[in-house]
Amino acid sequence: MTSPTSETSETTSLWSSAEWLSDAANWLDEQLTAAGIKRVGEVTQPRLKPWGTVLRADTERGAVWLKAPAPETVFEVPLYRLLASVVPQWVLDPIGVDVDRGWVLLPDGGPTLRERLGEPAGWSEALVSVLPQYGQLQLDLMPHAGDLLAAGVTDMRAAVMPARLDEALELTGRYAAGSGSEIAKEHHAWVSGQRAEFAARCADLPDRASLDHNDLHTNNVLGDPAGTVKFYDWGDSVLAHPFSSMLVALGSLARWLEVDPDDDLVRRPRDAYLEVFGNPADLLAELDLACWIGKVARALVWDRALRREPGEFAGAPLETLASLRMNSWLGAA
Template structure:
């Protein structure tokens, strides 16, 4: 109750500074292992206080950086308190999935993914700023070390689960360390922000109107194409189609066109997504650090999907 009272007072301070008045009670619609969200109605519509957990508190200063460098593609914070780990955001409206439905996702993403690519291009000169904000380094050169960290983290689950299948999967990944390092060296050194959970419920708005990319708590500094790991797997899953289906290929190629010839870049995208599974494993691990619950097996399943030489995998 003391924390909520403090949060309420801070929200009111930030709203007053912005010339806005709260008109409803502060409610807590979401509590997760990785953070909580509070909501309140105001004279300018709903606002949301996001309070990430310690493992993802970097999202708070990151919002300030994004609003400065790529303001067209993100929500503009009403208030930021990096010391407390709080960011107050305006309501971004319905998500892409809510607005177009599953059957409209592919066509919408043909327009939206190039916009996300432009955001990544805008952030490419700001790698050091992203690291200073607390974004974790998952660039190709450090990924062999990140694989070791992922194996250590998933090894704790394997040791406690007494699951023979989990032990075998973990051992298989361990045996591929050298192969993984070699493939990391093959990946061109493009670097930007990887949202790491970019699906249609983390995109606000829909074409032909403006869109905003939301929920940056899983993001890492990585090869930009690794973002498509979650995006394309989620799209294929919702549409129940394979990775080469035109409904998946068209938005994929529209994204790649921002960087060059999609035909020439496809192998790079597939490699970036394959390597990005290790980053996704560690993102799962940090989000679940304090309370794994029903997702306890998710990091190992994601790491074990390296067996699939494709982005189409658990993500």
């Protein structure tokens, strides 16, 4: 067993201990044996971070990956089991799941969309095919909101978002006060003054709810966009209005391509996604509103991810909240 050097923390100390590594490797082997798969290589630990660790092993059928998320995102383990049951065509099928230990063993899914395509020039066309598949996944999951909550997915539906804004302001208030930055304090004060407006807009958002990946970009999509792809890395996901997923999916595309959200390179995949739900022209305002409200969920997801090691991204939750000043996030045709 080999392991890399990593930041010191309670979780990383546990995950790098000989006892934990031995137990995890034994469990990995047990799951492979039960599935009729033979391991042919050493178990290694290529990733060790405060928010999770990953073990890797080569088998006669290719590489396998054991993922152990930190407590803040351990819901990803039972979530994989649910997704494999409801939307198996769009997710990796776990070889083994141990909810009590917080471990999931996954097959290798091949290169990511970003690795497959290389330069961003082809990403827009690929997402024209990929995003409708993601939209169908969300549609199929809509009847399973209760199951998603039972798996541990955080509730970020419109009805609870005013209270979520208060949570976000509490944590960003501590950051602003301790940062010594007048800009941070001004940002926090401005968002604090938007509570009533935010609550009113939440009440205006149509009542749809599904799984929001919350970090959907080309590095979290596996497979050939000409066929059926797989979506993975669900540790940031929440239960929210489905359209809020486009906050990252289309926002990151616009940034990578250095174009405006109204550019055809963003509009085409946007409309392809919306067509799964209805007439895109009728849904643009709902998309904008869902993404605007989704910034609060995104801020809280940032905090969840950074809680064990804020580092250089410590200001990301407040920066995300401050972007509420952009009233129209993705634009309209």
